[in-house]
Amino acid sequence: MTKEDCQKLVIDIISDIAPDEDLSAIKPEIRLRDQLQLDSMDFLDIVMELRKRHGIEVPEADYSHLASLESCAEYLTPKFPTKA
Amino acid sequence: MAYDWLKGIEEHYDIVVIGSGLGGLTSANVLAKCGHKVLLLEHHYQLGGLATWFTRKGGHIFDISLHGFPIGMIKSIRKYWSQDIAQSIVQLKGVRFINPQFSMDTTFDREDFTRQLVEKFKVPAETVERFFTDLRGMNFYDNNPETTGQMFERYFPGRSDVQRLLMEPIAYANGSTLADPAITFGIVFSNFMSKGVYTFQGGSDVLIRKMTTELKRNGVEIRKHVNVEKILTATESGTKQVVGVVANGRTIRCRAVLSNANIKNTVLRLAGEENFTAQFVAEAKAVRVNSSSCQVYLGIRKGETLPHIGDLVFTSDEPTFSSEKLVDLHTTSRTFSMYYPDTRPGLDRYTVVVSINARYADWNNLSPAGYAEEKQRLIDESITALERYIPDVRSKIDWQEAATPRTIEYYTRHWAGTSFGTKFEGLKVSMDLPSQLRGLYHAGSVGIIMSGWLGTINYGVIVSNQIDKFLVAQKRAPEATPPIV
Numbered sequence: 227m228t229k230e231d232c233q234k235l236v237i238d239i240i241s242d243i244a245p246d247e248d249l250s251a252i253k254p255e256i257r258l259r260d261q262l263q264l265d266s267m268d269f270l271d272i273v274m275e276l277r278k279r280h281g282i283e284v285p286e287a288d289y290s291h292l293a294s295l296e297s298c299a300e301y302l303t304p305k306f307p308t309k310a
Numbered sequence: 311m312a313y314d315w316l317k318g319i320e321e322h323y324d325i326v327v328i329g330s331g332l333g334g335l336t337s338a339n340v341l342a343k344c345g346h347k348v349l350l351l352e353h354h355y356q357l358g359g360l361a362t363w364f365t366r367k368g369g370h371i372f373d374i375s376l377h378g379f380p381i382g383m384i385k386s387i388r389k390y391w392s393q394d395i396a397q398s399i400v401q402l403k404g405v406r407f408i409n410p411q412f413s414m415d416t417t418f419d420r421e422d423f424t425r426q427l428v429e430k431f432k433v434p435a436e437t438v439e440r441f442f443t444d445l446r447g448m449n450f451y452d453n454n455p456e457t458t459g460q461m462f463e464r465y466f467p468g469r470s471d472v473q474r475l476l477m478e479p480i481a482y483a484n485g486s487t488l489a490d491p492a493i494t495f496g497i498v499f500s501n502f503m504s505k506g507v508y509t510f511q512g513g514s515d516v517l518i519r520k521m522t523t524e525l526k527r528n529g530v531e532i533r534k535h536v537n538v539e540k541i542l543t544a545t546e547s548g549t550k551q552v553v554g555v556v557a558n559g560r561t562i563r564c565r566a567v568l569s570n571a572n573i574k575n576t577v578l579r580l581a582g583e584e585n586f587t588a589q590f591v592a593e594a595k596a597v598r599v600n601s602s603s604c605q606v607y608l609g610i611r612k613g614e615t616l617p618h619i620g621d622l623v624f625t626s627d628e629p630t631f632s633s634e635k636l637v638d639l640h641t642t643s644r645t646f647s648m649y650y651p652d653t654r655p656g657l658d659r660y661t662v663v664v665s666i667n668a669r670y671a672d673w674n675n676l677s678p679a680g681y682a683e684e685k686q687r688l689i690d691e692s693i694t695a696l697e698r699y700i701p702d703v704r705s706k707i708d709w710q711e712a713a714t715p716r717t718i719e720y721y722t723r724h725w726a727g728t729s730f731g732t733k734f735e736g737l738k739v740s741m742d743l744p745s746q747l748r749g750l751y752h753a754g755s756v757g758i759i760m761s762g763w764l765g766t767i768n769y770g771v772i773v774s775n776q777i778d779k780f781l782v783a784q785k786r787a788p789e790a791t792p793p794i795v
């Protein structure tokens with residue numbers, strides 16, 4: 227799993243949560259909230275989807291790591307199981 | 311022998327949901343979609359809790375709590391239910407106030423409120439702007455001790471008319487008062503002000519039927535006529551945890567329980583004091599429930615029509631707003647929810663639901679004769695009040711009926727018949743529950759902010775996230791396989 231792959235998985239999740247948003251031009255270094263209409267419930271949905279789709283648990287204290295695509299990738303990539 | 315409403319259920323579930331209010335229904339749906347085995351138990355013969363309806367002779371359908379909700383419902387329904395259900399949510403544009411201080415028509419959104427506060431109430435635009443912006447910025451973890459009344463005095467000193475405009479509709483919507491924390495007002499009011507008031511076209515019956523279809527599709531086992539009497543616990547390796555429930559006299563095992571019953575019912579009746587620390591029990595006992603409601607249902611004879619006098623009409627003869635007067639047995643404050651044919655396209659019918667805030671104690675202590683008399687008075691006064699706006703309405707009514715706090719208690723079993731859950735402190739007890747008793751969760755109208763259709767749905771999702779986390783961890787741990795085969 228590369229950081230780019232990880233960003234892509236996060237975008238996949240966001241596209242299901244916020245189907246009306248244009249995700250083609252998201253800037254990875256800028257806070258998602260500043261570019262998209264995402265509220266705290268949407269971030270909760272991201273947490274639930276990460277658990278459901280990828281078996282990754284994000285403790286509440288770490289929610290701030292989900293702020294931007296870049297910080298997501300930084301935080302989540304090591305959590306994906308390494309496949310041979 | 312009586313019919314077995316639990317016939318065919320399994321021995322063990324991942325999660326048992328007690329109650330089918332919007333909080334319970336949404337949690338059941340979300341958890342089933344996460345892949346958990348869910349059993350939903352409801353004591354009433356109909357799902358929906360307070361999001362409910364009833365039918366009467368003459369082709370009448372009456373909705374109980376479909377007066378209006380914030381736009382946020384569209385998104386929540388789409389995400390946690392379906393796009394199809396979300397598509398039926400439409401705006402109610404005719405909100406009206408009629409009281410001795412002012413009369414006004416509004417779309418009940420920030421833009422229109424700003425305009426009217428400035429032009430009609432002559433409040434400086436800058437004050438209005440600051441008020442709205444500050445409210446938007448409020449967070450429930452701020453720990454600000456200010457009350458709503460104090461906050462109003464800060465922005466609109468001496469302006470009882472402005473304070474009434476801001477408070478009256480919210481007090482109707484959630485039973486809150488001027489003495490409740492400003493934050494509870496800020497969150498609920500901001501939700502409405504973002505884009506106005508919305509309703510579900512088709513009626514509560516269509517909504518709940520569509521939700522039921524969705525639940526079944528996602529594999530939720532649903533049982534009505536099933537009263538949960540007790541939550542069962544056991545101590546395993548030093549920790550007390552939920553192991554099941556007793557419902558209609560039968561034991562059902564599970565890994566976790568989500569109670570959609572009132573938080574006080576949940577802690578003090580369903581689980582029982584013996585399962586908690588003395589301090590937690592004291593906290594739960596100290597939680598104050600919100601006020602209750604009366605309603606008068608007026609069915610308009612088939613073929614008759616009513617003029618459009620607004621969708622939601624807030625009326626009162628009280629000289630100024632008072633939280634006390636609003637719940638008084640003899641209050642003159644009433645909200646008329648006018649249901650025109652648009653509510654249920656194709657049926658071409660009109661109904662009126664009059665909502666009145668009320669105190670349980672006033673209604674619970676009446677003799678049977680006194681109770682019947684007070685109900686009739688409520689109906690008579692409501693029709694007389696409506697005649698001011700529709701002079702010939704009386705002759706068009708062919709069904710009239712009243713509900714009281716006792717009716718709410720009977721159908722929902724809520725503590726002291728509360729319509730609107732608990733005061734702010736209830737939220738902490740609700741959120742602390744799983745740390746007090748492993749596997750026990752609560753979601754339902756609580757803390758004022760987690761109340762109403764939108765609040766309970768979103769709270770149901772917030773709690774479902776915790777339950778999912780718990781269940782996933784349990785299922786992963788090999789030693790924690792279910793005790794029952």
Ligand SMILES: Cc1cc2nc3c(=O)[nH]c(=O)nc-3n(C[C@H](O)[C@H](O)[C@H](O)COP(=O)(O)OP(=O)(O)OC[C@H]3O[C@@H](n4cnc5c(N)ncnc54)[C@H](O)[C@@H]3O)c2cc1C
Binds near residue numbers: 328352357379572
């Ligand atoms: C008159 C009135 C008007 C309202 N108008 C509006 C409105 O216009 N807009 C809005 O957004 N909100 C409105 N509300 C509030 C809204 O209806 C509620 O906040 C919301 O529906 C509550 O959902 P809930 O999940 O807390 O559960 P509830 O609807 O309270 O349901 C709880 C369920 O649990 C069941 N239950 C309890 N104990 C047990 C047990 N031991 N075993 C089995 N089942 C059990 C009950 O039978 C019930 O079905 C109104 C409320 C009232 C009373």
